[in-house]
Amino acid sequence: NAGVMQNPRHLVRRRGQEARLRCSPMKGHSHVYWYRQLPEEGLKFMVYLQKENIIDESGMPKERFSAEFPKEGPSILRIQQVVRGDSAAYFCASSPQAVLITYNEQFFGPGTRLTVL
Amino acid sequence: AQSVTQLGSHVSVSEGALVLLRCNYSSSVPPYLFWYVQYPNQGLQLLLKYTTGATLVKGINGFEAEFKKSETSFHLTKPSAHMSDAAEYFCAVSVGEYGNKLVFGAGTILRVKS
Numbered sequence: 447n448a449g450v451m452q453n454p455r456h457l458v459r460r461r462g463q464e465a466r467l468r469c470s471p472m473k474g475h476s477h478v479y480w481y482r483q484l485p486e487e488g489l490k491f492m493v494y495l496q497k498e499n500i501i502d503e504s505g506m507p508k509e510r511f512s513a514e515f516p517k518e519g520p521s522i523l524r525i526q527q528v529v530r531g532d533s534a535a536y537f538c539a540s541s542p543q544a545v546l547i548t549y550n551e552q553f554f555g556p557g558t559r560l561t562v563l
Numbered sequence: 564a565q566s567v568t569q570l571g572s573h574v575s576v577s578e579g580a581l582v583l584l585r586c587n588y589s590s591s592v593p594p595y596l597f598w599y600v601q602y603p604n605q606g607l608q609l610l611l612k613y614t615t616g617a618t619l620v621k622g623i624n625g626f627e628a629e630f631k632k633s634e635t636s637f638h639l640t641k642p643s644a645h646m647s648d649a650a651e652y653f654c655a656v657s658v659g660e661y662g663n664k665l666v667f668g669a670g671t672i673l674r675v676k677s
Contacts, residue, residue: 450606479663488567488653488667489607502663537606551597552665554606 448473450540450555451520458561459528467523467558471540478521479552480513483535495521528562535559565590565658569668577676582626582641584671586654589635595657596637597665598628602650610652613637624648649675 451470459465471478476497481489494502495515506513510528515521525532536559539552570585588594595614599607611622618630628639637654651672655665 477663479665481665481667486669488669489665491664491666494659494663502659505664539607551609551612554599554608556604556606559604 450475450538450553452536452538452555452558454558455556456559456561458563460563461529462527465525465528465532465560465562467525467536467538467560469521469523469538469540469555471521471538472553475540475542475553477541478515479539479541480521480523481537481539483537483557485534489537492523525560528560530562533560533562565594565656565666567654567656567666567668569652569654569671571671572669573672573674575674575676576644578646579643582639582644582648582673584639584652584654584673586628586637586639586668587635588637588654588656590656590658596628596630597655597657598622598626598637598639599653599655599667600650601653601670607653610639644673644675646675646677649673 453468478495480492483489491505493506493513498517510526512524535557537557538555541552566589568587597612598610600610601607610626611620613620613630621627626641630637651670653670654668658664
């Protein structure tokens with residue numbers, strides 16, 4: 447049973463370009479979470495999605511960032527007009543249901559390391 | 564707002580020695596608490612979690628943690644360190660209406676000396 451998959455693992459963009467990060471949750475998981483890890487810091491929650499719905503985006507920057515989890519296909523985190531401060535590791539996690547309902551853990555992918563030149 | 568504080572960004576122990584990684588949390592409601600481990604260039608792996616019930620929680624790789632409500636602590640321990648334990652460890656608390664958000668501490672890098 448494959449774990450959470452993220453691609454690309456490494457992404458280099460120049461300032462002003464767009465970055466698209468993909469996350470395929472574990473089989474049977476319908477909840478996806480995105481976190482950002484800045485250098486020397488812990489992970490910070492960005493957004494929580496279910497299929498075709500954004501449930502909680504309280505951690506998303508107000509501009510340039512968006513996320514989706516379509517009915518078919520992976521979840522996408524999109525960063526428009528990237529700046530150097532966007533350089534970070536972006537982790538995706540998935541769970542079969544919301545954590546509190548059945549004490550499900552979030553399973554993390556290996557992350558995408560974004561470097562903005 | 565819920566928060567997590569990990570005391571000590573770097574901890575160094577000798578192989579075979581006790582491992583103690585400290586975590587304190589603040590939460591206005593009974594917390595769900597987690598310890599994750601991250602090896603270089605990899606994702607996070609769950610070591611153990613506390614939801615309800617027994618306050619001493621056993622996890623994988625010989626780690627355990629004790630939830631102490633009076634001290635708002637959830638320290639991670641292992642009786643005898645192994646070289647393979649060298650990694651970064653994160654304590655986290657779940658928040659949000661459905662526990663959907665994990666709030667992480669800044670992490671503690673564990674170094675194991677031979």
